Amino acid sequence: MISTLGFGTIAVALALSVYGAVAAVVGVRTRRPELVQSASVAAYVNFALLAIANLAMVYALVVHDFSVSYVAQVGSRATPLFITIISLWSALEGSILFWGLVLAAYTASAVYLHRNHPGPLVPYATATMLVVGAFFYMLLIGPANPFEPVWPVPADGPGPNPLLQNHILMAVHPPLLYLGYVGMTVPFAFAIGALLSGELDATWIRMTRRWTVTAWIFLSLAIVAGMWWSYEVLGWAGYWAWDPVENASFMPWLTATAFLHSVMVQERREMLRVWNLSLIVSTFLLTILGTFLTRSGIVQSVHAFTQGTIGYYFIGFIAVGLVFSLILLTGRGTELRSAGNLDSPLSRETVFLFNNLILTAFTFTVLLGTLYPILAEALRGVKVSVGAPFYNKMTLPLCMALLFLLGVGPALPWRRAEPDVLRRKFVIPGIALLVVAGASLALGLRQPYGILAFGFAAFTLCATLGEFAEGARARMRAHGESPLVALGRLIGANRRRYGGYIAHLGVISMAVGIAASSTFQKVRDVTLKPGESVRAGAYDVRFDQLWAQNEPHRFVVGADLTVLAEGKEIGRLAPRLNFYGDRDEPITTPAVRTRPHADLYINLMAFERDGSSATFQVIIEPMVVWIWIGGGIIGLGGFIAVLPGRRRRREAAVVTDPVAAGKGGDV
Amino acid sequence: MNLRSVLIAVLVTLPLVAVFLRGMRSDPRFVPPAIPGQPAPDFALVRMPMAADEEPSDTIRLADYRGKVVVLNFWASWCVPCRVEHPELVAVAREYRDRDVVFLGILYKDQPGNARAWLNEMGGEVYPTLLDPGSRTAIDYGLTGVPETVIVDPSGTVAFKRIGIVNREMLVREIEPLLAEVVRP
Numbered sequence: 001m002i003s004t005l006g007f008g009t010i011a012v013a014l015a016l017s018v019y020g021a022v023a024a025v026v027g028v029r030t031r032r033p034e035l036v037q038s039a040s041v042a043a044y045v046n047f048a049l050l051a052i053a054n055l056a057m058v059y060a061l062v063v064h065d066f067s068v069s070y071v072a073q074v075g076s077r078a079t080p081l082f083i084t085i086i087s088l089w090s091a092l093e094g095s096i097l098f099w100g101l102v103l104a105a106y107t108a109s110a111v112y113l114h115r116n117h118p119g120p121l122v123p124y125a126t127a128t129m130l131v132v133g134a135f136f137y138m139l140l141i142g143p144a145n146p147f148e149p150v151w152p153v154p155a156d157g158p159g160p161n162p163l164l165q166n167h168i169l170m171a172v173h174p175p176l177l178y179l180g181y182v183g184m185t186v187p188f189a190f191a192i193g194a195l196l197s198g199e200l201d202a203t204w205i206r207m208t209r210r211w212t213v214t215a216w217i218f219l220s221l222a223i224v225a226g227m228w229w230s231y232e233v234l235g236w237a238g239y240w241a242w243d244p245v246e247n248a249s250f251m252p253w254l255t256a257t258a259f260l261h262s263v264m265v266q267e268r269r270e271m272l273r274v275w276n277l278s279l280i281v282s283t284f285l286l287t288i289l290g291t292f293l294t295r296s297g298i299v300q301s302v303h304a305f306t307q308g309t310i311g312y313y314f315i316g317f318i319a320v321g322l323v324f325s326l327i328l329l330t331g332r333g334t335e336l337r338s339a340g341n342l343d344s345p346l347s348r349e350t351v352f353l354f355n356n357l358i359l360t361a362f363t364f365t366v367l368l369g370t371l372y373p374i375l376a377e378a379l380r381g382v383k384v385s386v387g388a389p390f391y392n393k394m395t396l397p398l399c400m401a402l403l404f405l406l407g408v409g410p411a412l413p414w415r416r417a418e419p420d421v422l423r424r425k426f427v428i429p430g431i432a433l434l435v436v437a438g439a440s441l442a443l444g445l446r447q448p449y450g451i452l453a454f455g456f457a458a459f460t461l462c463a464t465l466g467e468f469a470e471g472a473r474a475r476m477r478a479h480g481e482s483p484l485v486a487l488g489r490l491i492g493a494n495r496r497r498y499g500g501y502i503a504h505l506g507v508i509s510m511a512v513g514i515a516a517s518s519t520f521q522k523v524r525d526v527t528l529k530p531g532e533s534v535r536a537g538a539y540d541v542r543f544d545q546l547w548a549q550n551e552p553h554r555f556v557v558g559a560d561l562t563v564l565a566e567g568k569e570i571g572r573l574a575p576r577l578n579f580y581g582d583r584d585e586p587i588t589t590p591a592v593r594t595r596p597h598a599d600l601y602i603n604l605m606a607f608e609r610d611g612s613s614a615t616f617q618v619i620i621e622p623m624v625v626w627i628w629i630g631g632g633i634i635g636l637g638g639f640i641a642v643l644p645g646r647r648r649r650r651e652a653a654v655v656t657d658p659v660a661a662g663k664g665g666d667v
Numbered sequence: 668m669n670l671r672s673v674l675i676a677v678l679v680t681l682p683l684v685a686v687f688l689r690g691m692r693s694d695p696r697f698v699p700p701a702i703p704g705q706p707a708p709d710f711a712l713v714r715m716p717m718a719a720d721e722e723p724s725d726t727i728r729l730a731d732y733r734g735k736v737v738v739l740n741f742w743a744s745w746c747v748p749c750r751v752e753h754p755e756l757v758a759v760a761r762e763y764r765d766r767d768v769v770f771l772g773i774l775y776k777d778q779p780g781n782a783r784a785w786l787n788e789m790g791g792e793v794y795p796t797l798l799d800p801g802s803r804t805a806i807d808y809g810l811t812g813v814p815e816t817v818i819v820d821p822s823g824t825v826a827f828k829r830i831g832i833v834n835r836e837m838l839v840r841e842i843e844p845l846l847a848e849v850v851r852p
Contacts, residue, residue: 072747150747152788156781158745298690315687319680326676331669371686378689 002060002068006053006147010140013049013104016042017134024127028120028197036123040111043126046133047108050101057097057146058085066157069148070094076159078553083165089174090160092295092310093146098175099291100136102182106211107133110186114207121204125186125193132185135317143310144295159553162580162587169229176222177249181287183215184252187259188284191277195328200273205263210642212263212280216256217638223249224510224631235588237521237601237619239627242391244299247370248290251363255283258359265352268414271342274329275356281325282363288318298374344416351409358398358405365394400452403511406504407460410467425466433459445519453515457508464504471498491640499641506633513626522620525605529613533564536600537620540564541573546611555579557586559604559614563593575604575616598622703828707737707819708807712797715779717786727771727797729819735767736845737819738838741805742796743777744785746813752832756816757793759838767821767849768842772796775805775813820845 020042027035060068061084064077074087074094089095107129114122140146164170187208194204226246227239240246259279265272293299296311342349369386376384411425437455445451468487471494475486491498526534528543535541544560558576562569573591580587593600601619608614707729714725729737740756742749760770774782774796786792799805808817811830818827818841827841 069747072745152750154745154747155784156745158743158776292687296691298687311687311691315684315691318687319684322680322683323676326679327672330672330675374690375686378686 002056002065003147003149006056006060006068007141007145009049009053009056010100010137010147013046013053013100014134014137014141016046016049017130017137020046021127021130021134024123024130028123036126039123039126039130040115043104043107043111043130046130047104050104053140053147054088054097054101057094058088061085061087064157066155067150067153068146069150070097070146072150072154072157074160075157076553077156079159079165080553082171083160086171087160087164089178090164090170093140093144095174095178096136096139096144096295097146099178099182100133100140102175102178103129103133103136103185106182106186110189110211117207119199120197121190121193121199121207123193124196125189125204128189128192129185132189135313139310139313143313159580162554162578163233165553165580167229167233169225169232173222173225173229176218176225180215180217180219180222181249181252181290183211183218184256184280184283184287186211186215187280191280192325192328195277195332200332202263202267202270205266205276209263210644212256212260213638213642216253216260217635217642219249219253219256220638221631221635223253224628224634228628228631231624232590232592233587235590235603235617237523237590237603237621239624242366242369242386242388244370245290245294247366248286248293251366251370252283252286252290254359254363254366255279255286258356258363259283261352262356265349269349271349274332277329279356281329285318285321285325286363286367288314288321292318293370299370346412346417346422348409348412348414351405351412355402355405355409358401362395362398362402365398366391369394396449399511400449400456403453403456403460403508406507407456407463410501410504411463425463428466429459429462432462447519450515450519453511457512457515460504461508464501464508467501468498495643496641499637499639499643501637502640503634503637506630506635506637509626509630509633511630513623513628513630516623517621517627520620520622524618525615526618527613527615530611534616534618536618537598538565539570539600540567541600541602541616541618543614543616546607546614553580557604557607559607559616561591561602561616563600573600573602575602577604577607594625596623596625599624703825705825707817707823707825708804710797710799710804710807712773712799712804715774715782715796715798717783717792719780719783725795727795730823732769732819733823734821734849735769736821736842736849738768738770738842739773739808739817739819740770740833741773741775741808741810741813741815741817743775743813744781745777746775748832749814750789752814752816752834753789755833755835755838757790759835759842760794762839763842766846768846770794773799773804775799775810776802818842818845821849 020039023035023042024039027033027037027039057068057070059065060071061075062081064071064075066072066075070091070093074091075084079087087094089098107126110129111122111126114125159165187204190204190208190211194200223246226249230241231237231239256279259276262272262279263276266276292311292314296314298311342353344350369390372386373384407429411429413421433455436458437451440451440454445454468490471490472483472486475481475490476483479486479489481489491502522537524534524536528534530543530545533540533542540563542562542564544562546557546559548555548557550556556576556578558574561573561575563571563573571593573593575591576589577586578589588603590601590603592602599619599621601621603617603619605615605617709729711726711728714727716722716724738756738760740752742753756770760768771794779798782796786796797804802810808815808828814832816827816829816833816838817825818838820826826845829837
């Protein structure tokens with residue numbers, strides 16, 4: 001029943017997507033608005049169909065309908081309800097199904113919100129989004145069909161991957177990632193629309209700015225949530241391993257970040273047209289490449305799902321997308337030539353150019369490292385793997401340069417900076433840089449990148465706060481406002497600009513967290529008998545007792561620990577090992593005591609069955625919480641930047657978006 | 668659309684596609700076979716009782732079957748492809764019942780209760796299934812998933828390893844030449 005319903009809705013969605021894409025293009029070419037209109041309707045109906053298909057799958061999971069192949073694969077009667085529901089995205093087929101829903105939602109809302117824009121741009125963009133949709137629906141009725149009927153019906157299933165059952169962030173990270181990944185389809189579709197329709201000015205950029213920033217926020221939050229999950233669950237007290245699939249989510253983030261900055265140059269100065277189109281096309285293709293890497297089994301990774309024919313579909317789609325985009329980009333030639341020119345090397349444009357160069361170099365580095373094992377095997381037939389040392393060596397200098405530019409860019413004016421501006425803006429940040437770098441050195445820090453990271457973070461922090469202070473002071477003088485009111489109104493009146501600066505503060509927070517936790521981490525393994533203690537930083541950790549308990553879907557062994565500071569009890573921790581069914585390896589649940597200055601992170605490594613002793617790994621990880629806080633600040637900054645202004649709501653029916661249309665104060 | 672841009676597009680895309688296609692043909696988890704041609708790792712595993720209240724008793728060792736062809740099939744009740752190959756294994760096991768071929772199932776990450784119900788549903792136990800607590804034997808054999816089938820020759824060397832479903836034709840093709848090596852006392 002559910003198999004038929006699910007498969008049927010997807011098949012109809014596929015047919016509608018193909019129809020809609022053809023109708024939109026034919027409608028535009030032959031000037032028949034009713035055909036274009038029917039394509040929009042196809043987009044709306046697809047959203048409803050995908051919603052039905054996803055609900056049907058959730059229903060099948062909840063009622064344990066093992067006649068549906070996906071349920072037989074990831075379901076289990078012993079799994080708690082909440083985890084059963086989120087196992088919708090715990091394996092290949094379900095995640096593509098969910099992907100289809102997110103894509104259909106984006107497509108329908110983009111088509112709806114831009115329905116009144118005249119000209120061929122929106123129909124072409126609609127067709128592009130429907131073609132992308134058709135590809136994913138094709139996967140769902142072909143190699144990744146989650147609704148395959150199973151006969152005979154199994155009595156029970158193995159349950160989802162235990163790693164996915166272990167932490168609430170698993171409910172958050174995948175949907176955020178899909179919202180980010182899939183969201184990049186909208187600006188990509190409008191870029192293709194711009195290329196096909198010849199509307200090559202900044203119109204498509206203004207129309208899609210909020211879509212791009214929204215997708216970028218989701219992608220940023222997804223990456224940070226993934227880091228946090230890895231830190232809280234995997235027991236290695238790390239958060240980034242340059243795993244191919246981490247890279248897969250990071251590369252489109254890098255190009256999207258470059259895009260968010262470089263579009264400002266086009267809006268302001270009519271420069272970088274081809275560059276912007278290329279960046280967003282690359283971002284989209286990198287999301288597809290990332291999905292290919294994760295879903296095809298071509299690389300080995302903790303995220304890699306099962307292998308099958310699905311990889312070939314992705315290769316085909318990447319090939320078609322790349323050929324099509326390249327033909328469009330190279331074919332427009334002279335029309336895309338820039339209208340503006342650089343005036344001075346000391347200007348905000350220049351900093352944006354450097355920012356883009358660095359982010360692009362960064363993307364290429366990560367891409368090379370990720371694809372190198374595939375290349376090496378294809379060309380030389382050898383197995384190689386590219387590890388963290390390569391990435392750290394190659395990307396740390398780029399990170400440092402980016403951190404520095406983060407402080408320079410906002411302080412420089414457009415077109416040309418006068419020497420006295422430079423002096424006024426950079427004296428305090430410069431002093432902060434020297435003081436912090438000197439202090440790090442004096443306190444015994446010897447890694448050059450550590451010293452640079454703290455120094456540049458101080459520099460950039462001062463420069464960014466300086467921008468807020470200067471703006472607020474101007475308002476206080478002009479309107480006689482109190483400092484806080486002035487600051488609030490300053491941000492409210494220039495959301496895009498100051499939202500961006502707030503996101504910069506988040507990046508600084510992350511940089512400090514990463515630098516501190518990777519430079520000053522202390523790890524110690526210790527075996528304790530009940531009652532014994534171990535010294536960890538400023539704390540003593542006492543092992544009280546070992547316990548075990550049966551839960552419906554797992555067996556848990558835990559250790560009760562008491563944390564003491566100067567002999568006084570200040571908290572309790574309980575690291576655990578979880579045994580799922582007959583799976584071999586226990587899944588660890590580290591106990592983490594998070595404090596602003598440092599985390600105390602304890603793993604239960606091993607234990608005697610009689611409880612007479614247990615082995616712990618005790619880790620002191622300084623300032624790691626600032627990474628997660630920084631992620632939150634980045635999201636907040638992005639959110640402020642996309643908030644519609646008061647005026648916009650009244651003028652919602654107006655064709656172009658007036659706020660995004662580059663009003664005076666905006667960056 | 669002009670010829671130049673088509674040419675650029677194709678020249679950029681083709682090598683990438685070629686590399687990916689090549690990459691798809693090789694398995695990233697494939698490590699050159701440590702197993703075929705190597706001595707089969709020995710094991711001592713208890714036989715899964717077919718009644719719920721029965722205590723597991725017999726311990727079965729691989730070494731006990733030196734001089735015979737041993738077919739080891741790793742399976743689980745939650746494994747959908749296992750359902751497809753099971754009748755084929757049973758058919759070949761019946762066919763070779765009176766010759767020097769031993770079939771052993773090894774249960775992989777599964778509850779004995781579920782496995783028993785599965786076997787009963789598939790027509791009852793034809794050859795013994797062994798319990799592999801902690802999947803130690805599966806690890807010894809470099810198992811990547813279920814089903815996987817390993818054939819051990821009379822000298823105790825791994826002659827064949829198959830990741831995925833086996834069928835009758837495949838099994839017979841491997842077993843027949845090995846039977847020729849069996850030395851009758």
